[in-house]
Amino acid sequence: xxxxxxxxxxxxxxxxxxxxxxxxxxxxxxxxxxxxxxxxxxxxxxxxxxxxxxxxxxxxxxxxxxxxxxxxxxxxxxxxxxxxxxxxxxxxxxxxxxxxxxxxxxxxxxxxxxxxxxxxxxxxxxxxxxxxxxxxxxxxxxxxxxxxxxxxxxxxxxxxxxxxxxxxxxxxxxxxxxxxxxxxxxxxxxxxxxxxxxxxxxxxxxxxxxxxxxxxxxxxxxxxxxxxxxxxxxxxxxxxxxxxxxxxxxxxxxxxxxxxxxxxxxxxxxxxxxxxxxxxxxxxxxxxxxxxxxxxxxxxxxxxxxxxxxxxxxxxxxxxxxxxxxxxxxxxxxxxxxxxxxxxxxxxxxxxxxxxxxxxxxxxxxxxxxxxxxxxxxxxxxxxxxxxxxxxxxxxxxxxxxxxxxxxxxxxxxxxxxxxxxxxxxxxxx
Amino acid sequence: xxxxxxxxxxxxxxxxxxxxxxxxxxxxxxxxxxxxxxxxxxxxxxxxxxxxxxxxx
Numbered sequence: 317x318x319x320x321x322x323x324x325x326x327x328x329x330x331x332x333x334x335x336x337x338x339x340x341x342x343x344x345x346x347x348x349x350x351x352x353x354x355x356x357x358x359x360x361x362x363x364x365x366x367x368x369x370x371x372x373x374x375x376x377x378x379x380x381x382x383x384x385x386x387x388x389x390x391x392x393x394x395x396x397x398x399x400x401x402x403x404x405x406x407x408x409x410x411x412x413x414x415x416x417x418x419x420x421x422x423x424x425x426x427x428x429x430x431x432x433x434x435x436x437x438x439x440x441x442x443x444x445x446x447x448x449x450x451x452x453x454x455x456x457x458x459x460x461x462x463x464x465x466x467x468x469x470x471x472x473x474x475x476x477x478x479x480x481x482x483x484x485x486x487x488x489x490x491x492x493x494x495x496x497x498x499x500x501x502x503x504x505x506x507x508x509x510x511x512x513x514x515x516x517x518x519x520x521x522x523x524x525x526x527x528x529x530x531x532x533x534x535x536x537x538x539x540x541x542x543x544x545x546x547x548x549x550x551x552x553x554x555x556x557x558x559x560x561x562x563x564x565x566x567x568x569x570x571x572x573x574x575x576x577x578x579x580x581x582x583x584x585x586x587x588x589x590x591x592x593x594x595x596x597x598x599x600x601x602x603x604x605x606x607x608x609x610x611x612x613x614x615x616x617x618x619x620x621x622x623x624x625x626x627x628x629x630x631x632x633x634x635x636x637x638x639x640x641x642x643x644x645x646x647x648x649x650x651x652x653x654x655x656x657x658x659x660x661x662x663x664x665x666x667x668x669x670x671x672x673x674x675x676x677x678x679x680x681x682x683x684x685x686x687x688x689x690x691x692x693x694x695x696x697x698x699x700x701x702x703x704x705x706x707x708x709x710x711x712x713x714x715x716x717x718x719x720x721x722x723x724x725x726x727x728x729x730x731x732x733x734x735x736x737x738x739x740x741x742x743x744x745x746x
Numbered sequence: 747x748x749x750x751x752x753x754x755x756x757x758x759x760x761x762x763x764x765x766x767x768x769x770x771x772x773x774x775x776x777x778x779x780x781x782x783x784x785x786x787x788x789x790x791x792x793x794x795x796x797x798x799x800x801x802x803x
Contacts, residue, residue, distance in 0.1 A: 347799065392798065399798030406791030413784040 328382035329375075339375035342382065348392050349400050356438045360408050363427045365420035367411065405435070425518030429511040436507025443500045565721055572714045576663050577604055584635060621654055621688065622647040625681055628662035632677075636669035639676045646683040656722040657688055657742050663714040664692035664738035672696030672736070690740040698730045715740075755796035759789035 327346045329338035340358060344351035361368030392400060412431065415421055516522040581601040588594050618624040622644040629640040648654065661679065668677040672694035681690040704711060711728055715738060719726040724742035766785060770777035 392801070396798045396801035399794050399801070401798075403791045403793070403795030403798055406787045406794065408791075410784040410787035410791060413780070413787060417780045417784065 327379055329379050330382055332382075337372070337376040338381065339372055339379060342379060343375070344391075350391060350397065350442070352438045352442045353401055353404055356434050357404055357408055359434045360431050361411060363422065363430050364412050364415040367415070423518075425515060429515040429518075432507045432511035432514065436504040436509075436511065439500050439504030439507070443497055443504065568713060568717055568721060571709060572659075572718050573608065575709045576659060576666075576714050577601065577608075580666065619650050620647055621650055621658070621681070621683055624650055624655075624658045625661060625679060625690070628658055629665060629677075629679055632662065632665040632669050636666070638669040638672065638674060640665055640669070640679060641676060642679045642681070644681045644683075646685075648683050648685060648688070653722040653724065653742055654688060656718050657690060657724065657740055660715045660718050660726060660740050661690045661692055661738075663710060663718075664740075667710055667738075668692060668694035668696065668736060671699070675735070686744045688740075688742045692738040692740075693735065695735040698732045698734050698736050700732060701728050701730055750800070752793070752797040752800045756793045759793055763789055 328342050330341035330345050331338040333341035333345070333351065335341075335355075340354040341351050343349075344354045358368040358372050361371060391397070408431075412427065416427075421427065513522070516525045578601065581597050585594050585597055588597070618627055625644060626642050629642045632638070633640045650658065661681070665677055665679065673696040675695040678693045679690070680693075681688070683689070701711065706712075715728070716726045719740055719742070722742070724740065726741075727739045728736065729739070730736035763785060766775070766777065766782070769775045
């Protein structure tokens with residue numbers, strides 16, 4: 317039996333996400349559907365004798381405003397989202413046909429093009445602003461793609477198969493996302509073009525428009541033949557530049573990860589004279605590396621910011637025998653950017669534990685949904701950040717570079733004899 | 747056991763359409779395309795919407 321999970325609390329207007337009174341955003345949040353769908357429904361219903369406008373005004377009067385920012389709601393995606401969207405379209409069509417039959421109607425030349433433009437425009441707008449129904453490139457909170465072949469770490473050659481599986485999963489997600497983007501944009505354009513044709517047909521201007529269209533097509537073909545070589549060269553150049561930038565960022569990410577994990581473990585292995593401890597370190601590192609190669613969350617990895625920071629602090633404390641005190645105000649889900657914040661904070665904690673002369677390490681983190689702020693402080697001997705050799709990657713790549721790559725920033729404040737403070741800031745993207 | 751909302755909505759829609767068609771066949775109402783089309787659209791829309799809303803997120 318299919319169970320309903322539509323309930324996400326009381327119906328409240330969402331003024332933060334809303335454009336006017338937050339009625340559409342509140343309804344979308346309550347039922348876990350895309351807010352664009354609700355907005356289009358109100359616009360289309362307005363064409364039916366103004367019933368959408370009246371419904372919105374009524375909702376504004378009746379539905380109370382939300383007092384504070386409610387918890388994040390999972391929006392329906394995939395097949396469920398399509399079913400709800402098509403179902404809503406049929407219901408709106410029923411309303412429009414009823415009002416048309418009753419004679420409460422502006423004009424066929426106005427209403428039907430308006431309906432098509434509202435639907436098509438919403439699809440194009442939503443895609444250009446970044447749709448949510450396409451799967452994320454790499455989201456650890458999301459379960460593995462069911463189409464991804466399972467990886468059994470016990471089998472021989474597990475490392476290479478895990479790598480292949482990870483690449484396959486990313487390729488499948490990228491292909492699906494591209495297909496969704498193309499089909500959504502294509503449908504949106506088709507609806508808008510259909511709206512134009514319906515309007516021209518209804519107003520009797522289609523014949524004249526056809527002549528203009530032919531002239532425009534002829535001009536485009538002539539200009540295309542003339543400028544095509546330059547356009548192709550420009551597109552190729554931009555594509556290569558983008559690919560190089562992505563490769564460079566990927567290299568930096570891999571280097572930062574290896575620095576924080578494998579190189580740290582190897583350094584500890586060199587210092588340890590206990591075979592059992594060395595074996596345990598190697599096993600843990602192997603598990604972590606396999607999970608990373610397969611694109612899975614590391615064993616025991618948390619999906620919330622506070623617990624992830626606490627886990628990182630406990631790990632550093634255990635490895636280096638230095639007390640790490642963590643205070644976290646506010647919490648949020650870990651996305652890819654916040655995973656980078658945790659990784660950068662962990663590297664800062666490791667540096668403080670290693671070079672802080674045994675002084676306790678203080679970590680203070682604050683997150684309010686819009687901004688995440690993390691401070692890592694020690695009262696050790698400090699250092700001159702300008703005097704760090706160029707081949708040392710800890711601060712430069714694992715902290716500053718990593719934060720920059722994920723849209724945040726990091727600041728290291730230290731002077732010899734006065735301890736060190738690392739500040740990490742990540743703002744929510746609009 | 748909780749009823750399946752999608753099946754319930756679909757059942758009510760088919761029931762309503764059946765009643766309307768029966769009334770038309772009996773001559774109680776004069777059903778034309780302009781009157782039946784909104785009803786059919788509403789039934790399809792309600793059923794699809796219910797199916798989508800009851801899918802787990």
